Amino acid sequence: MTANQFFHRRRFRVWAVLMLLAGPALPQAQEGNGEENSVAMNVEQLRKQVIELNRDLFVLEEDLLFPASTRFVVFLSVETGEFLALDAVKLKVDDEVVASHLYTDRQVDALRRGGMQRLHMGNLKTGKHEVTVFVDGIGPENRSYRKAATYQLDKDTGTAALEVRIRDRSSDYQPAVELVEWE
Numbered sequence: 001m002t003a004n005q006f007f008h009r010r011r012f013r014v015w016a017v018l019m020l021l022a023g024p025a026l027p028q029a030q031e032g033n034g035e036e037n038s039v040a041m042n043v044e045q046l047r048k049q050v051i052e053l054n055r056d057l058f059v060l061e062e063d064l065l066f067p068a069s070t071r072f073v074v075f076l077s078v079e080t081g082e083f084l085a086l087d088a089v090k091l092k093v094d095d096e097v098v099a100s101h102l103y104t105d106r107q108v109d110a111l112r113r114g115g116m117q118r119l120h121m122g123n124l125k126t127g128k129h130e131v132t133v134f135v136d137g138i139g140p141e142n143r144s145y146r147k148a149a150t151y152q153l154d155k156d157t158g159t160a161a162l163e164v165r166i167r168d169r170s171s172d173y174q175p176a177v178e179l180v181e182w183e
Contacts, residue, residue: 065123071159072124074099074131078111079167084145084175085138086111086166091120092132098122116163124160129153133164135177151179 074091086108091099099120103111111117132150139145153160161182169176 067123069157070123070125072120072122072155073118073159073161074120074133074164075161076111076117076119076164077115077166078108079165080112080175083140083168083173084135084166086135087138088136089119089164090134090136091164092134093124094129119164124153124155126155126157129155131162131179133177133179135164135166135175137175139175140173145175147175147177149177149179151181153181 072093076089078086080086086103088102089100090097101117101119107117129152130150131153132148135147135149137145149164151162153162163180163182165176165178165180167176167178
């Protein structure tokens with residue numbers, strides 16, 4: 001059984017147990033108004049506990065699937081609008097495609113307003129790796145535009161985080177794409 005299957009089964013079991021506990025309390029609500037309020041409060045408390053347990057399981061699952069010693073994360077930010085209408089991004093690590101994304105107008109708008117997307121999260125062994133990003137969109141004069149950037153990553157035992165930055169470059173009226181390692 002994989003770790004992912006284990007956590008999905010565990011989440012289901014936690015949910016089922018809490019629903020069984022809340023289930024018998026619901027018919028009692030019809031007996032009186034005071035009891036109805038206490039049952040509603042109990043159900044609300046159980047709901048909050050389920051949400052907290054689900055969040056804790058999610059954090060635990062991420063820590064087990066992506067330990068800090070091998071964790072590799074890539075984020076995307078956009079500071080453009082005049083010279084590039086973003087359409088798609090593809091990410092390669094050591095000549096293997098690890099992420100690709102097609103953007104809707106709403107997603108591009110959110111990125112332009114300062115949002116940041118987690119493009120990829122995975123495991124990467126220590127050592128040297130080549131990270132390449134390909135950005136597709138509509139550039140100046142409504143022409144198809146494709147830009148690539150490459151970064152040589154020297155992964156150590158800690159978490160490695162990169163940011164793909166897409167910016168307008170007013171010096172030559174072109175978009176610029178760069179990969180920046182977070183400290």
